[in-house]
Amino acid sequence: MAWTSFPVSKLQGAIRAPGDKSCSHRALMFAGIAEGTSDISGLLEGEDVINTAKAMAALGAETEQKGGGRWTVKGVGKAGLTSPASALDFGNSGTGSRLMLGLMAGYPLEARLVGDASLSRRPMNRVIKPLEQMGARFDHDGRGMLPLTLHGSASLNPIDYVPEHASAQVKSCVLLAGLNAQGTTRVTEHRPTRDHTEKMLRGFGVDLDVVNADGTRSVVSIEGGQTLQAVDTQIPGDPSSAAFLIAAGLISPAGGVMVEGVMSNETRDGFFRAAAMMGADIGAEELGDAAGERLIDMQAVGSGLKGRAIPTDLVPAMIDEFPILAVLAAFAEGETRVSGAHELRVKESDRIAAVVAMLRVNGVEVEEHEDGFTVQGCGGPPPGGGLVETHHDHRIAMSALIMGTASQKPVSIDDAAMIATSYPDFMAHMASLGADIRNA
Ligand SMILES: O=C(O)C1=C[C@@H](OP(=O)(O)O)[C@@H](O)[C@H](O)C1
Numbered sequence: 008m009a010w011t012s013f014p015v016s017k018l019q020g021a022i023r024a025p026g027d028k029s030c031s032h033r034a035l036m037f038a039g040i041a042e043g044t045s046d047i048s049g050l051l052e053g054e055d056v057i058n059t060a061k062a063m064a065a066l067g068a069e070t071e072q073k074g075g076g077r078w079t080v081k082g083v084g085k086a087g088l089t090s091p092a093s094a095l096d097f098g099n100s101g102t103g104s105r106l107m108l109g110l111m112a113g114y115p116l117e118a119r120l121v122g123d124a125s126l127s128r129r130p131m132n133r134v135i136k137p138l139e140q141m142g143a144r145f146d147h148d149g150r151g152m153l154p155l156t157l158h159g160s161a162s163l164n165p166i167d168y169v170p171e172h173a174s175a176q177v178k179s180c181v182l183l184a185g186l187n188a189q190g191t192t193r194v195t196e197h198r199p200t201r202d203h204t205e206k207m208l209r210g211f212g213v214d215l216d217v218v219n220a221d222g223t224r225s226v227v228s229i230e231g232g233q234t235l236q237a238v239d240t241q242i243p244g245d246p247s248s249a250a251f252l253i254a255a256g257l258i259s260p261a262g263g264v265m266v267e268g269v270m271s272n273e274t275r276d277g278f279f280r281a282a283a284m285m286g287a288d289i290g291a292e293e294l295g296d297a298a299g300e301r302l303i304d305m306q307a308v309g310s311g312l313k314g315r316a317i318p319t320d321l322v323p324a325m326i327d328e329f330p331i332l333a334v335l336a337a338f339a340e341g342e343t344r345v346s347g348a349h350e351l352r353v354k355e356s357d358r359i360a361a362v363v364a365m366l367r368v369n370g371v372e373v374e375e376h377e378d379g380f381t382v383q384g385c386g387g388p389p390p391g392g393g394l395v396e397t398h399h400d401h402r403i404a405m406s407a408l409i410m411g412t413a414s415q416k417p418v419s420i421d422d423a424a425m426i427a428t429s430y431p432d433f434m435a436h437m438a439s440l441g442a443d444i445r446n447a
């Protein structure tokens with residue numbers, strides 16, 4: 008069903024950031040294999056995370072939804088994960104499916120994984136390859152995509168792995184398989200990616216070594232055979248969801264937006280750094296911490312933005328924020344150039360093609376590159392008036408709706424249902440800020 012976002016003169020208010028999606032997946036997975044019962048609050052109850060919860064339950068963990076984002080999970084501990092009775096459906100989620108493959112690979116189980124049309128087109132060879140090197144086996148149709156069947160093994164070999172892509176999902180998958188391997192598994196990254204697996208495993212009592220060698224690479228080592236211990240934990244607010252609200256505040260002609268309880272982690276804050284380079288007025292106030300992460304309140308007010316070449320070393324720390332960065336670029340004066348972001352081609356949609364189409368249909372000049380795009384900013388509100396094809400991609404849908412709040416004419420999207428994968432309260436939060444988004 009199509010939705011339209013109509014321009015409004017101001018957006019104003021304060022929103023508590025929803026729980027971080029990456030941390031929510033990991034909390035359920037780690038609690039599910041731990042010894043004892045964990046109490047998790049602030050969990051993001053989006054479709055992607057709910058699919059991970061269902062998968063953990065199907066593998067033997069006892070999950071209980073207490074309401075208001077609070078969950079208890081009794082882990083399988085030493086008994087280990089067991090074969091699920093039916094296929095595990097990961098819906099739209101790359102993180103859920105790829106991390107779970109690593110988590111399950113070290114147990115003698117068999118599991119079939121399926122996903123929606125978008126996930127079934129995303130590359131799984133990046134995790135199949137290292138897991139096969141460790142001794143897991145797979146049945147698939149040769150394309151290295153879902154659906155596939157994993158045959159895990161209780162005697163995985165440790166490996167020393169250098170992922171081909173800057174990917175926290177690949178790093179995490181290998182480390183999680185390493186938890187049950189016989190010896191030390193090592194992952195070396197040349198461009199550090201989000202570090203939630205490392206931080207959160209430590210919270211569950213796992214001994215893990217992280218060395219940042221020469222400032223050029225980071226090496227994470229994990230010894231197999233360690234048992235996780237249950238914890239009580241609070242999921243920090245999601246900076247990727249906060250980015251949409253902050254962007255809305257920055258392009259709004261008047262007013263101001265505050266987002267409370269956002270995780271401040273330098274492997275995730277690339278969007279805010281890039282926006283600041285473009286002249287964004289974003290304030291931050293320290294709040295304390297949750298689950299080993301710093302928390303901040305953020306404020307954004309309408310800002311005159313200037314186009315910039317986005318430094319490629321920021322890419323891993325803002326990998327999910329390029330669709331919303333493209334919206335800022337459309338409002339900015341001058342040229343914004345994104346490069347070194349080839350990974351965007353294999354997200355929920357081909358996000359380079361989808362972003363280019365989103366801007367063009369709304370009257371913005373943009374050029375597509377193999378590894379990014381160049382936007383000629385309008386130096387103020389872009390024309391708007393277009394119908395954006397979302398390709399079942401939540402971040403394209405939310406970006407287009409944010410653009411419509413301050414463009415000259417309304418912006419429509421073909422579907423909004425998939426926003427619930429990562430930000431189920433998005434429409435309610437936008438309405439409370441004063442946005443005018445309607446379905447038709
Ligand atoms: O590990 C994670 O939680 C994630 C890693 C990133 O994917 P890649 O590892 O494919 O870059 C990111 O795009 C995704 O939204 C979440």
Ligand SMILES: C=C(OP(=O)(O)O)C(=O)O
Pocket residue numbers: 099100101102103327354355402429
């Ligand atoms: C890429 C994303 O998620 P995933 O890979 O988990 O589907 C995202 O949320 O933007």
